[in-house]
Amino acid sequence: MTPRRFTFHRLWAIVMKEFIQMRRDRVTFAMMIGIPLMQLMLFGFAINSDPKHLPTAIRAADQGPFARTLVAALRHSDYFSLVREAQTEAEAHNLLQLGEVQFVINIPEDFSRKLLRGEQPTVLIEADATDPAATGPALSAVRAIANSVLDRDLTGSLARLRAKDGPLNFSIHAHYNPENITQYNVVPGLMGVVLTMTMVVITSLAITRERERGTMENLLATPVRPFEVMVGKILPYIAVGYIQVTLILVAARFLFGVPMVGSLPLVYAVSLLFIACNLAMGITFSSLASNQLQAVQMAFFFFLPSILLSGFMFPFRGMPEWAQWIGTCLPNTHFLRIVRGILLKGNGPAEILPEIWPLLAFLVIAMTIGVKRYRQTLD
Amino acid sequence: MSATDFAIDVAGVTKKFGGKTVVNAIDLQVKRGEIYGFLGPNGSGKTTFIRMLCGLLTPDAGSGTCLGYDVLREQAEIKRHVGYMTQKFSYYEDLSLRENLDFIARIYDVPDRAGAVQRSLDRLGLANRSAQLAGQLSGGWKQRLALAACLIHDPQLLLLDEPTAGVDPKARREFWDEIHTLAAGGLTVLITTHYMDEAERCHRLAYLAYGNLLTRGTAHEVIASAQLTTWMVSGPDLRDVAAALRTHDGVEQVVAFGTTLHVSGRDAQKLDAAIAAVRDPRHEWKKIRSGLEDVFISLMDAARDNFA
Numbered sequence: 001m002t003p004r005r006f007t008f009h010r011l012w013a014i015v016m017k018e019f020i021q022m023r024r025d026r027v028t029f030a031m032m033i034g035i036p037l038m039q040l041m042l043f044g045f046a047i048n049s050d051p052k053h054l055p056t057a058i059r060a061a062d063q064g065p066f067a068r069t070l071v072a073a074l075r076h077s078d079y080f081s082l083v084r085e086a087q088t089e090a091e092a093h094n095l096l097q098l099g100e101v102q103f104v105i106n107i108p109e110d111f112s113r114k115l116l117r118g119e120q121p122t123v124l125i126e127a128d129a130t131d132p133a134a135t136g137p138a139l140s141a142v143r144a145i146a147n148s149v150l151d152r153d154l155t156g157s158l159a160r161l162r163a164k165d166g167p168l169n170f171s172i173h174a175h176y177n178p179e180n181i182t183q184y185n186v187v188p189g190l191m192g193v194v195l196t197m198t199m200v201v202i203t204s205l206a207i208t209r210e211r212e213r214g215t216m217e218n219l220l221a222t223p224v225r226p227f228e229v230m231v232g233k234i235l236p237y238i239a240v241g242y243i244q245v246t247l248i249l250v251a252a253r254f255l256f257g258v259p260m261v262g263s264l265p266l267v268y269a270v271s272l273l274f275i276a277c278n279l280a281m282g283i284t285f286s287s288l289a290s291n292q293l294q295a296v297q298m299a300f301f302f303f304l305p306s307i308l309l310s311g312f313m314f315p316f317r318g319m320p321e322w323a324q325w326i327g328t329c330l331p332n333t334h335f336l337r338i339v340r341g342i343l344l345k346g347n348g349p350a351e352i353l354p355e356i357w358p359l360l361a362f363l364v365i366a367m368t369i370g371v372k373r374y375r376q377t378l379d
Numbered sequence: 380m381s382a383t384d385f386a387i388d389v390a391g392v393t394k395k396f397g398g399k400t401v402v403n404a405i406d407l408q409v410k411r412g413e414i415y416g417f418l419g420p421n422g423s424g425k426t427t428f429i430r431m432l433c434g435l436l437t438p439d440a441g442s443g444t445c446l447g448y449d450v451l452r453e454q455a456e457i458k459r460h461v462g463y464m465t466q467k468f469s470y471y472e473d474l475s476l477r478e479n480l481d482f483i484a485r486i487y488d489v490p491d492r493a494g495a496v497q498r499s500l501d502r503l504g505l506a507n508r509s510a511q512l513a514g515q516l517s518g519g520w521k522q523r524l525a526l527a528a529c530l531i532h533d534p535q536l537l538l539l540d541e542p543t544a545g546v547d548p549k550a551r552r553e554f555w556d557e558i559h560t561l562a563a564g565g566l567t568v569l570i571t572t573h574y575m576d577e578a579e580r581c582h583r584l585a586y587l588a589y590g591n592l593l594t595r596g597t598a599h600e601v602i603a604s605a606q607l608t609t610w611m612v613s614g615p616d617l618r619d620v621a622a623a624l625r626t627h628d629g630v631e632q633v634v635a636f637g638t639t640l641h642v643s644g645r646d647a648q649k650l651d652a653a654i655a656a657v658r659d660p661r662h663e664w665k666k667i668r669s670g671l672e673d674v675f676i677s678l679m680d681a682a683r684d685n686f687a
């Protein structure tokens with residue numbers, strides 16, 4: 001009977017206690033459910049909005065009737081508001097650069113001529129896609145508008161020009177945002193963000209709270225082992241993490257219509273690992289911090305790069321190399337890829353494996369530091 | 380179990396905090412079944428010493444055994460057989476009494492847990508409050524809960540750090556009756572207190588100041604070894620008498636007790652001389668047995684000269 005051994009009854013004692021305390025702490029519990037709901041609403045609102053009347057500049061090298069028809073049709077659509085006429089390419093780019101317009105529509109010199117010859121002239125639309133949620137719907141609308149409008153003009157002998165794939169081509173250049181995050185990208189990404197935020201903050205308080213309230217002295221005087229305390233404090237929050245995951249998945253499916261190509265059980269399985277990573281991180285902060293304020297500060301210190309450098313806010317490949325390095329060390333980066341991969345691309349275990357290892361490594365390291373730093377004495 | 384007769388047997392136990400010696404080479408032996416009082420002014424190192432006994436702090440020097448287990452190496456074993464009641468209430472305020480006890484019982488893997496929790500609630504008269512949150516209890520009830528909790532795993536040694544601070548006299552008496560019952564059943568108790576009446580209820584005492592153990596023994600031995608002479612004066616204008624006495628060499632303590640003064644000093648001759656100088660027929664002077672408090676204050680004054 002060596003008392004050094006891990007025992008389930010002590011682990012279970014901690015788990016039960018944490019559950020009771022969690023139930024009693026109504027505010028914290030409400031936050032754990034409230035934060036994901038709030039974030040869903042905030043981000044969801046931004047995604048759902050279908051922005052209209054986006055400032056647009058026209059550079060029409062051809063002033064022929066077909067070009068005029070096209071311009072008029074765009075003007076009448078809700079999506080574009082033709083605020084400027086650019087004379088030169090440089091001027092157009094400048095407008096885009098300054099953010100005065102969201103789009104520049106370039107009608108080439110030979111537009112009418114090519115159209116009449118059935119050569120499908122190319123209209124170049126340049127978009128400031130910094131905020132893809134803003135440009136996406138407008139870009140998908142433009143094709144439909146142009147085709148239907150020109151089809152009306154192309155009557156009689158010109159009807160033959162109504163080619164199957166439309167009388168003209170659109171070439172779209174999305175500037176500034178190569179990865180082109182879409183709404184489908186954001187909601188699954190939100191899962192990682194919400195979990196990072198709530199799980200790390202809440203558990204970062206777990207041990208500092210015991211220390212501040214003086215209950216730590218008592219706990220240390222009992223035979224309970226550091227590993228039992230850590231795991232005992234982590235387990236109840238895994239349940240909370242699962243509630244959050246479910247909440248977001250339900251919202252993603254039914255509120256935002258995010259397609260779910262891959263396996264949901266796989267999402268849940270991977271979530272377990274990711275939740276554990278964050279909880280271990282929180283517990284580790286908790287064992288490092290000397291008071292609750294410090295613990296929360298540490299949690300935020302971790303949370304910010306997790307939201308900014310993980311590929312949630314900005315496209316990962318668009319970031320400078322040093323930022324990518326930091327991002328690679330963060331569990332959220334890998335979790336985002338996994339969840340997006342599973343939900344949107346239908347990835348299976350084999351495809352996500354390269355992202356699993358970093359999570360496992362993170363968990364082991366965080367846990368080890370936590371247990372090492374957990375002081376067995378008051379020294 | 381080890382065959383040793385001592386529940387606590389340590390020597391040279393020392394603890395420093397940042398260069399300051401808080402506990403200085405203390406030797407202590409406590410027999411099984413004994414109630415051992417641990418006294419000393421604030422900051423004298425009582426709590427620090429107790430924490431070292433139960434493995435919460437690592438001594439910088441010293442060695443010994445607690446319940447036969449090495450205090451330096453077998454802290455985990457010691458923790459299983461010791462009940463430690465902290466000076467500050469350290470159970471969960473957001474858990475009910477029953478939940479707190481149940482938690483501790485689980486941690487120690489107490490057999491028949493539900494029964495043990497119920498018995499401990501009954502014994503300390505907590506049963507009808509079992510659903511109340513610990514944070515809502517008054518000070519005295521918190522102490523009872525703490526005592527119940529540190530007894531639930533049937534420890535062999537109780538370390539009680541000022542268990543009766545802020546508790547009313549009746550509750551204190553009940554508490555001490557309980558302690559004596561437990562000791563009669565073989566439990567060893569090391570208890571710190573600032574109350575003299577409690578000190579006298581201990582089988583033996585140790586007095587600590589500035590981290591040094593100044594004296595120990597039964598209350599009688601402690602008083603006898605101090606060789607303190609105490610006079611009691613009664614009569615009119617005692618304030619003037621006190622003021623006059625304080626100017627004399629050899630008068631160490633002049634303390635008012637209701638309508639009398641207690642005057643003490645370690646040097647009986649000097650004290651007699653001082654008294655002769657202020658003596659006045661209106662007052663009645665009587666030599667009395669020194670109290671523990673007189674002895675402790677005298678010890679502390681002497682210690683201040685030696686260590687501070």
Ligand SMILES: Nc1ncnc2c1ncn2[C@@H]1O[C@H](COP(=O)(O)OP(=O)(O)OP(=O)(O)O)[C@@H](O)[C@H]1O
Pocket residue numbers: 378396401419420421422423424425426427428466
């Ligand atoms: N963790 C610590 N770090 C630094 N100094 C400490 C620490 N704990 C205690 N001390 C110091 O050690 C000295 C002894 O403290 P201790 O708590 O043991 O006294 P005590 O005899 O229990 O006093 P009281 O009767 O007021 O409870 C004090 O001067 C205190 O400031």
Ligand SMILES: [Mg+2]
Pocket residue numbers: 425426427466540
């Ligand atoms: Mg103390």
